[in-house]
Amino acid sequence: MHTEHKVDDPPTMHDVDSPGAMFLVFLVVLGLAVANILLATTGLGKLALPVQLGIASVQAVLVAYYWMHMRRGDQVVTLSALSSLFFVFIFYVLVLSDVLTRWRIAM
Amino acid sequence: MSANHHGEVLKHHFDNLEQQHAAERLGMWFFLVTEVLFFSGLFVAYTVYRNWYPAEFAFASSHLILWIAGVNTGLLITSSLTMTLAIRSAQLGDRRALIRHLLATFVLGAGFLGFKALEYYTDINERFVPGVMFRTELAKAEEELAASHGAAGHHGTAQHWAADLAKNNAGKSYTDPGYISPGRVQLFLCFYYIMTGIHGIHILVGLGCILWLVQQAAAGKIPRENYSTVEVVSLYWHLVDMIWLFLMPLLYLAGAGTHAAGH
Amino acid sequence: MSIIVADEPRVGPVPPEPAPLKTNYLNARSGILSWLLTVDHKRIGILYLVSLTAFFVVGGLAAGLVRINLLSPTGAIMTEDQYNRMFTAHGVVMLFLFLIPSIPAVFGNFFVPMMIGAKDLAFPKLNLASWYVYMIGAGFMVWSVLAGGIDTGWTLYPPYSSRYSQSNVFPGAFGAFITGFSSIMTGLNIMVTVHKMRCPGMTWGRLPLFIWAMYATSFIQLLGTPVVAITLTLLCVERLAGIGIFDPAIGGDPVLYQHLFWFYSHPAVYIMIVPGMGVISETITCFSRKNIFGYKAVAWSSVGIAVVGFLVWAHHMFVAGISYYSAILFSFLTMLVAVPSAIKVFNWTATLYRGSITFQAPMLFTLAFLVLFTVGGVTGLFLATLGTDIHLHDTYFVVAHFHFVMVGGMVLAYLAALHYWWPKMTGRMYSDFWSRASATIIFVGFFFTFVPQFVLGYHGMPRRYPNYPAEFQVYNVLSTAGASILGFGYLLPGFYLTLSLFFGDKATANPWSATGLEWQTPSPPSTFNFDRTPVVVCGPYEYAIGVDQLGRGLPEPPGPGSADDPASHHGPTGPAGPMHKETHVVG
Numbered sequence: 001m002h003t004e005h006k007v008d009d010p011p012t013m014h015d016v017d018s019p020g021a022m023f024l025v026f027l028v029v030l031g032l033a034v035a036n037i038l039l040a041t042t043g044l045g046k047l048a049l050p051v052q053l054g055i056a057s058v059q060a061v062l063v064a065y066y067w068m069h070m071r072r073g074d075q076v077v078t079l080s081a082l083s084s085l086f087f088v089f090i091f092y093v094l095v096l097s098d099v100l101t102r103w104r105i106a107m
Numbered sequence: 108m109s110a111n112h113h114g115e116v117l118k119h120h121f122d123n124l125e126q127q128h129a130a131e132r133l134g135m136w137f138f139l140v141t142e143v144l145f146f147s148g149l150f151v152a153y154t155v156y157r158n159w160y161p162a163e164f165a166f167a168s169s170h171l172i173l174w175i176a177g178v179n180t181g182l183l184i185t186s187s188l189t190m191t192l193a194i195r196s197a198q199l200g201d202r203r204a205l206i207r208h209l210l211a212t213f214v215l216g217a218g219f220l221g222f223k224a225l226e227y228y229t230d231i232n233e234r235f236v237p238g239v240m241f242r243t244e245l246a247k248a249e250e251e252l253a254a255s256h257g258a259a260g261h262h263g264t265a266q267h268w269a270a271d272l273a274k275n276n277a278g279k280s281y282t283d284p285g286y287i288s289p290g291r292v293q294l295f296l297c298f299y300y301i302m303t304g305i306h307g308i309h310i311l312v313g314l315g316c317i318l319w320l321v322q323q324a325a326a327g328k329i330p331r332e333n334y335s336t337v338e339v340v341s342l343y344w345h346l347v348d349m350i351w352l353f354l355m356p357l358l359y360l361a362g363a364g365t366h367a368a369g370h
Numbered sequence: 371m372s373i374i375v376a377d378e379p380r381v382g383p384v385p386p387e388p389a390p391l392k393t394n395y396l397n398a399r400s401g402i403l404s405w406l407l408t409v410d411h412k413r414i415g416i417l418y419l420v421s422l423t424a425f426f427v428v429g430g431l432a433a434g435l436v437r438i439n440l441l442s443p444t445g446a447i448m449t450e451d452q453y454n455r456m457f458t459a460h461g462v463v464m465l466f467l468f469l470i471p472s473i474p475a476v477f478g479n480f481f482v483p484m485m486i487g488a489k490d491l492a493f494p495k496l497n498l499a500s501w502y503v504y505m506i507g508a509g510f511m512v513w514s515v516l517a518g519g520i521d522t523g524w525t526l527y528p529p530y531s532s533r534y535s536q537s538n539v540f541p542g543a544f545g546a547f548i549t550g551f552s553s554i555m556t557g558l559n560i561m562v563t564v565h566k567m568r569c570p571g572m573t574w575g576r577l578p579l580f581i582w583a584m585y586a587t588s589f590i591q592l593l594g595t596p597v598v599a600i601t602l603t604l605l606c607v608e609r610l611a612g613i614g615i616f617d618p619a620i621g622g623d624p625v626l627y628q629h630l631f632w633f634y635s636h637p638a639v640y641i642m643i644v645p646g647m648g649v650i651s652e653t654i655t656c657f658s659r660k661n662i663f664g665y666k667a668v669a670w671s672s673v674g675i676a677v678v679g680f681l682v683w684a685h686h687m688f689v690a691g692i693s694y695y696s697a698i699l700f701s702f703l704t705m706l707v708a709v710p711s712a713i714k715v716f717n718w719t720a721t722l723y724r725g726s727i728t729f730q731a732p733m734l735f736t737l738a739f740l741v742l743f744t745v746g747g748v749t750g751l752f753l754a755t756l757g758t759d760i761h762l763h764d765t766y767f768v769v770a771h772f773h774f775v776m777v778g779g780m781v782l783a784y785l786a787a788l789h790y791w792w793p794k795m796t797g798r799m800y801s802d803f804w805s806r807a808s809a810t811i812i813f814v815g816f817f818f819t820f821v822p823q824f825v826l827g828y829h830g831m832p833r834r835y836p837n838y839p840a841e842f843q844v845y846n847v848l849s850t851a852g853a854s855i856l857g858f859g860y861l862l863p864g865f866y867l868t869l870s871l872f873f874g875d876k877a878t879a880n881p882w883s884a885t886g887l888e889w890q891t892p893s894p895p896s897t898f899n900f901d902r903t904p905v906v907v908c909g910p911y912e913y914a915i916g917v918d919q920l921g922r923g924l925p926e927p928p929g930p931g932s933a934d935d936p937a938s939h940h941g942p943t944g945p946a947g948p949m950h951k952e953t954h955v956v957g
Contacts, residue, residue, distance in 0.1 A: 016198045017191060026188040029352075033180045036356055037173070040363035048363040052356035060349045067191045068345045069338070074129075076565055077136050084140040087593050088147040090680055092154065095629045098684060098696035099155050120490035121567075122903070130492040130566040137558045137592055145596035148630050152604075152615055155626055163621075237620070238613045290620035297615045301607060305600075 015072055025066045029059050116333045128335040135339040139346045142309075146350055149305070153298050153357060156291075163291035166275075169362030170235065170268040171299065175226045176359040179219050180351065186215035187348045190341045197324075197334035205324050205337070212344070213317045216310055223307055235268055236300070237293035245289055248273040299358055306354060309347045316340045390876065394797070394894040409494035410897055415480030416795070417501050422476060423864075425467040425508065432460035434857055437819075437850040443843055445836045453836040455519030455537065462524045463515075466546050467508050469780055470638060473645035474556050474591075475504070477787045478584045480795060482560050484888035484895065485578050487569025487904040492562040500555035503548060510545030514538040523834060525631060528616040528624050532608040540609050547602040550595045553641070557591030560584050569887075571906035578886055578910040579668050583648025586672035590637045590644070590679065598634035601627065625690055632683035640679040643743075643775060644672055646783025647714055650736050653790050654718050655911040656884040657733035658725025662911050664717040671710035678707045685754055689763045697756055704754035711747050715740065730882070731805030735786035738813040742778025746771055749824070764834075767827025770820045778816055785812070785863065792867065793877030797894040800870035804862060812859035818852025885911055 036055045044051055064070050070077060121127040157164045193208035230236065234244035248269035272287060279286045320340055323329050329336055395412045405413060436457050439448045448456060479497065483490055491497050514520055514537075521537040522530050531539045564577070564585050577585075605627070608614025616627045655662050662668060684692055684700040718740060727733070749771040752758050762768060793799055822845040831838050838846065880889040887904055888895075 017195050019192065019195065022188060022191050022195075026184065029187075030181060030184050033177075033184060033352070033355070036360070037177050037180075040356070040360040044363060048360070052360055052363070053353070056353045056356055059352045063187065063345050063349050063352075067187055068342055074132070076133055080133075080136050080140050084143040084593070087680060088143060088150075091144075091147055091151055091597070091633060094681065094684065094696075094700075095151050095155065095626075095633075096158075097699055098629065098692040099158070099623075099626075101695045102691075102693040104159075120488070120492075120494065120898075126566055130562050133565055134493060134496075134558060134562045137561055138554075141554055141558075141592050141596040144593055145600050148597045148600035148604075148633075152626055152630065155623065156615070156621070160621060238611065288621060293613065293620045294615060294622060297607075297613065297620075301604065301615070305603070 015069065017066075021066065025062055029062055032059050116330065124332055131335050131339050132342070135342045139342060142343075142346055142350075146305075149298070149302055150353070150357075153302070156294055156298070157357075157361065160288070160291040160294065162285075163287055164295050165362040166272070166287050167268075167292045167295035167299070167361075168359060170271070171359050172226050172229060173359050175222050176355050179222050180355050182215045182219045182222070183348045183351050186212045186219070187345055189215065190344050193320075194334060194337050194341055197329055197337040198331065200331040202324055202327070202329075205329065206321055209317055209321045209324065209337075213314055213321070216314050216317070216344075220307060220310055220314075223303065233267060235296065237296040241289070241293050241296070244269045245272060249277075252277055295361075302354055302358065306347065306350060309350075313340070313344050313347055316343065389892070390797070390879075391892045391894075391896050393896065394892065395897045396797070396894050398897045407498075409490070409498050411479050411483055411491045411494065411497055412795070412895065412897075412899075414497050414501055415476050415478075418471065418475040418479060418504075421501075421505065421508070422468055422472060425463055426860075429460055429463035429468055430857065430860060432456055432463065434853065436460060437853040439836060440838075440846045441843075441850050443838050443840050443846075448836070450836045451521060454521040454523075454834070457834060458520045458523055459515050462511060462520065462542060462546070464776075465524055465638075465642075466549050467504075467511065469642040469776060470549070470553055471504060471556070472642070472780065472784050473649065473787060474553075474560065474584060474587055474641075475500075476784075477580075477649070477791060478556065478560055478587075478645065481791065481888055482563055482581060482584055483567065484891065484899050485581055485886055486564065486567060486572050487887050487900065487906065488563060488567035489898045489900070491559045492567055493559050496555050497559050500552040500559070503555065504552035507545045507548030507550075507552060510541045510548060514541035514545065517541070525628075525635070526602075526605060527631075528605060528608060528614075528627050529618060532605060532614065532616060533612075540606055543602045543606050543609070547599055547606070550599045550602075553591050554595045557588035557595075561588040561592065564588075569904050569906060572887075573906075575665075576906055576909050577669070579651035579662060579665070579672075580645075580648035582669040583644050583651070583672045586676040587641050587644045587648075589673070589676045590641050593680070594634040594637040594641070597630060598638075601630040601634070604630075625687065625692060628687050628690055629684065632686045633680070636683035636686065637676075637679045639772070639775070640675050642780050643783075644675055646739065646743075646780045646787075647672065649783045649787040649790070650718060650739055651714075652884075652886065653732045653736045653786050654721050655913060656790070656882050657730060657736070658722055658727050659913045660721055660725040660911070661909070661914055662717065663720035663723075664713075665909065665911075667713050668717050671713040674710035674713075675707065678703070678710065682707050682754075685759065688756060688759050701754055701756040701759075705751065708747060708751055708754070715744055715747070729806070730789075730802065731800075731809050732786045732790035732882075734806055734809035734813075735782045735789060738809060738816075739779055739782040739786065742774050742782065742813075742816065746774030746776075746778055749774065762827060764832055765827035766823040766831050766833055769833045770823035770827060773820050773823075778820070782812070785809070788863070788867070790882070791888075792870070793881045794888060794891075794893050794895070796871060796874075797877050798870045798874035799877050799881065800874055801866045804866040808859050808862035808866070811862065812856060815852050815855030815857070815859050819849050819856050820852070822846070822848040822852070885913060 032055050036052055039051060039055075040048065064081065070081065116127075117124055118127060121130065189208045189211040193205055193212060196202075196204035196208055231240075234240040248267070252270070252273045272289060272292065275285070275287050276289075281288060317340065320329070320337060323336070395410055399408075405417065408414060408417075435447070436453070439446050439453055439456070445453060479491070482488075517538045519537060520526075520535070520539055520542045522535050522539060526539060526543055531543070564581060568577075604615055608616055613620065614622065616622045616624050618624060651662060651668055682700060682704040684696060685704045688697050688701075729737075749767070753762055753768060753771060789800070789805055826838075826842055826845045826849075827833075829842070831842050877893045879892050881893075882889075887906070890904065891899055
């Protein structure tokens with residue numbers, strides 16, 4: 001799937017995607033989307049949300065890694081992607097630290 | 108690397124093309140970071156309210172049009188594929204394939220917006236819009252229900268939202284279990300319209316960029332050395348796709364947990 | 371210090387000052403369009419300088435009117451409603467149109483490429499676009515002010531701003547939304563530039579600390595600004611549609627708005643102050659003739675502030691009804707952010723120790739910054755403490771605290787930067803006497819304005835109130851008197867800097883004998899900054915090795931044994947030599 005980068009190659013060539021790999025990723029992502037919708041009709045109960053978000057995350061990772069070329073491993077790109085996730089994580093945790101422990105009238 | 112193209116492609120303040128491409132890519136990645144944080148505000152707010160009002164979110168979600176969401180998901184994923192193939196064509200210097208793939212992406216993205224418009228149209232026709240429309244439609248449904256009281260069994264399962272809501276809440280006060288607050292259903296609808304609306308605007312911007320790429324490619328301004336222009340737009344397009352992959356289950360499948368539990 | 375390396379060492383007389391350029395970035399092209407359509411980062415910096423100055427005057431006038439009104443316990447000149455609109459105008463204009471863009475947009479644009487040896491920022495057109503976006507956003511805000519102003523306070527809390535306000539919330543909020551994009555564009559540009567455009571030898575460990583600070587600031591801008599953008603979008607939707615997700619009538623939570631708002635707006639205070647800290651690191655080394663004490667500590671504390679600054683926002687909400695557990699957590703996290711700030715102050719102080727200090731205007735502003743910022747920072751700890759905050763929340767204590775940081779810290783750092791780099795930007799020297807006088811007057815006026823407010827706040831006078839008990843009048847009069855001194859102090863630079871453009875002596879390439887790369891170019895620099903790509907061989911603050919010589923854009927380093935050999939104590943520019951400090955300032 002990953003073409004080896006040789007120093008002699010023109011720099012535009014080493015990262016040309018192979019169509020087969022791209023189609024494979026396509027089929028997996030599309031399959032997961034279909035699975036997501038079908039699973040919702042089966043009634044997963046409490047598991048529904050984690051399963052749905054888990055599937056979406058797998059799809060997102062595939063898109064980012066293959067289609068957005070994170071597999072090329074540019075450190076700054078990886079770092080910025082991870083830091084955006086880190087700060088979203090902080091955002092969630094600290095807002096929920098208030099919301100989930102706040103005193104509310106039970107209704 | 109052929110040096111003769113560089114004069115046209117390399118901007119004056121960069122030392123070489125490698126640097127220029129890296130800067131462009133990095134700039135787009137940093138922009139994507141801002142996009143992720145932009146949407147995260149919506150996702151956090153959604154999480155808070157879904158945590159507080161699960162029944163209302165499930166109710167409202169199950170009255171959205173799932174098949175359109177499914178078709179749109181397929182369209183977007185496919186458009187991401189054609190976008191990736193467009194980069195490949197650009198890297199190989201195949202101008203005609205590049206334009207073909209870009210146009211395919213454009214058509215798929217426009218198809219997404221078309222279905223989205225159909226969906227909005229249907230929702231508005233059903234008065235499934237927070238605010239005055241929602242309140243009057245619900246009041247009407249409640250009156251009808253009261254009028255037809257005693258005339259049992261005139262409804263199937265797939266129903267108009269207002270009739271469903273009126274039936275569910277008939278005879279219940281807001282403290283009773285199983286009561287579905289109309290206000291909070293509207294809260295979900297606010298999220299639905301704002302999230303899909305902002306996502307739709309992003310698609311629209313993406314379509315504009317793709318058209319611009321087509322024009323550039325047709326004018327021969329995207330030689331092989333400059334393929335990163337396509338790549339930069341593709342990064343944006345993939346991110347918008349990725350955000351949809353999260354929006355779809357959160358908005359359309361939120362009722363999944365409660366369906367089997369029976370309501 | 372940065373040296374342009376040659377093939378072999380040169381032994382010989384002191385190299386001459388590079389001749390001033392016939393065509394520099396200012397006169398390379400002329401006409402109004404050459405400014406409005408420029409993509410030169412230096413000219414865009416000047417565009418920002420002019421527009422920011424205008425908005426600073428507007429915000430300052432609003433502040434003046436607020437202070438005048440507070441002369442009397444019942445309000446001297448305004449109705450209560452007008453007072454609300456006035457302090458909101460002051461807050462909105464000063465924060466969104468002055469403090470947030472200030473140093474990044476003016477000095478970041480102008481000097482980041484020059485300090486890292488680049489020809490321009492990575493995306494020159496985006497840079498110009500950021501100025502236009504800023505002006506469009508500013509236009510919306512001016513519209514909201516001219517149409518009668520906003521009465522909600524700059525924080526625009528719903529449901530007051532959404533349902534109940536009678537004022538022009540929409541254009542104000544939309545203007546803030548738009549200027550946010552300008553801030554993102556500048557930040558993105560600077561981050562990419564620092565990553566990809568450094569000249570050979572400019573490693574991360576040799577970056578000037580101003581660049582580290584700008585990098586950290588841009589990092590906050592990229593991560594924080596989009597969140598306030600979505601928050602303001604949601605607010606605008608709610609205001610226009612009459613229904614939205616913060617609307618308590620349908621189960622929405624107004625406190626959630628505060629979470630989303632402060633997730634950006636607290637880090638935004640670090641967007642305001644961290645660039646100032648970067649400036650201080652430059653000036654304090656230059657006017658102490660010393661290397662910075664603890665380079666790595668100062669550099670990483672900028673990044674530390676950027677990260678920890680995101681963890682503390684809910685201390686703005688301790689009395690807004692958030693959960694007790696969360697409040698305790700945020701109180702603790704807030705105290706953590708004092709650590710990197712304190713690291714910086716201690717390192718700057720250590721830099722001063724045994725330095726060869728001179729007191730030109732930039733240094734006076736810097737020293738004033740050190741004092742005032744420290745007071746502002748330490749009083750911040752009072753407010754971080756949950757118990758004391760319940761007493762002090764939303765009082766004048768808070769007002770005094772953040773003005774010590776924002777005005778005493780940031781505005782003075784801005785003025786330090788302006789005075790430090792003015793010769794480079796304009797090619798002219800300003801009046802030494804008047805600049806020192808203005809620094810002193812501002813410092814004194816500032817103290818008189820804001821120290822009484824600590825007392826007022828501690829005794830319970832709430833912020834944003836037009837009326838107060840008669841026994842508070844003496845402090846309010848003191849504060850207003852101080853504000854008029856402060857205002858006079860601000861006017862002075864307007865005069866002598868403008869006069870210097872026409873009558874000031876021509877500045878040499880390196881009037882402060884500073885070591886940064888930007889001083890190796892002529893004053894004012896050419897459009898592309900450097901004739902040749904510079905090569906950096908050592909750290910940014912090598913004042914200890916007699917480098918006045920090398921910081922002048924010289925093509926070659928001095929040879930061993932020559933008069934300007936770094937080892938020579940008595941060379942013309944050595945510490946004991948006759949020209950050891952060539953700071954030439956006209957009085």
